[in-house]
Amino acid sequence: MKKDSNNPVIGFNYLLRGFGLLNKPGLRPFVVIPLLVNIVVFSLMLWFGIDQFEGLMDHYVPQEGWLSWFRWLLWPLFAIAFVLILFFGFTLLANLIGAPFNDLLAERVEIHLTGIKPEQRLTLMKSIAPAIGSEVVKITYFLTRGLPLLLLFLIPGINIVAPFIWGAFSVWMLANQYAEYPLGNNEIYFKQQRQLLKKRRFTSMGFGGGVMLMMLIPVINFMIMPAAVAGATLWWVERLKPALSAENNLAEL
Numbered sequence: 001m002k003k004d005s006n007n008p009v010i011g012f013n014y015l016l017r018g019f020g021l022l023n024k025p026g027l028r029p030f031v032v033i034p035l036l037v038n039i040v041v042f043s044l045m046l047w048f049g050i051d052q053f054e055g056l057m058d059h060y061v062p063q064e065g066w067l068s069w070f071r072w073l074l075w076p077l078f079a080i081a082f083v084l085i086l087f088f089g090f091t092l093l094a095n096l097i098g099a100p101f102n103d104l105l106a107e108r109v110e111i112h113l114t115g116i117k118p119e120q121r122l123t124l125m126k127s128i129a130p131a132i133g134s135e136v137v138k139i140t141y142f143l144t145r146g147l148p149l150l151l152l153f154l155i156p157g158i159n160i161v162a163p164f165i166w167g168a169f170s171v172w173m174l175a176n177q178y179a180e181y182p183l184g185n186n187e188i189y190f191k192q193q194r195q196l197l198k199k200r201r202f203t204s205m206g207f208g209g210g211v212m213l214m215m216l217i218p219v220i221n222f223m224i225m226p227a228a229v230a231g232a233t234l235w236w237v238e239r240l241k242p243a244l245s246a247e248n249n250l251a252e253l
Helices: 008-021 028-060 068-114 124-154 162-185 190-198 201-215 220-252
Strands: none
Touching: 008 201, 008 220, 028 068, 028 220, 068 162, 068 220, 124 162, 124 190, 162 190, 162 201, 162 220, 190 201, 201 220
16 A cells, blocks of 8 residues: 555656556457557547648638738637647547446456456446446536636637646546546446545646646557556555545544
8 A cells, every 4th residue: 555645746657657557468458449449539530630620710710801810829729729629529539439448457457456356347248338328427527517618718818828727627537537447447436536536636637647648649649548547547556445445444433
C-alpha cells in the first residue's frame, strides 16, 4: 500500500507505468483490440475533421464580405475549439466501442498485479451490456456539462479563455473515463467514482492531463487507450483501493 497523496506527478507517473505493462505476455492479447479500435476511429475522425474544417470556417467566417478581415483573428480560436471537440469526440467514441475490451484488460491487469480476480468476474458477453451502459451514463454527464461550456466560445471576451476551461473539463473527464474500468470491475460505479476522484483532484488531473498530452503525439496516441486502462488499474490497486477500504473502516466505527 502506498501513501494516498494528492499530486499531479503521481497521476502522470501511473500513466507512464501503464505503458510498461502493455508488453507483459499475459496482457498482450487484451491490448490488440483496443489498439485496433483506436487506430480505426482516430483515422476516420481525423479524415472527417480535416474535410469539414474549412467548410465550417467558410460558413461562419466567409473569406469575402465585411467579416473577412476578422477571419485571421478568429481562425486560431475556431481551430482550437474544433480540435478540442474533435479530440474529445474521438475519445468518447473510441471508448464506447472499446469499453467491453477495456473492462477485460483492466481485469487482467488487476489479476497480474495482485493474483486476485476483481469483485465482478467478467466474460466478454457478460461485460458488454454494463460496460456500454456505463459509457452512456458518462456521455450524459459530459453532455449536461460540456454543452453549456461550449456556449462560452460564443461570448465575446470570455471566448478567449474558453479553450482553457474546455481543456480542464476534458482532462477531468479523461481521468474519470479510464478510472471507471478498474473501479467498475469492483462494483464502484460512476457516482461513487467521481466522489473518490474529487478527493484526489490533483492526482486525477495529472493522470487525465497525461492522457491528453499523449493523445497529441503521433503513434503514441494509438497506444494511449490500453496504456491508460493499465495505468488506472495500477492506481486503483496501489492507492485508491486501500484508501477506500480505510474510509469504509472508519465509517463503520
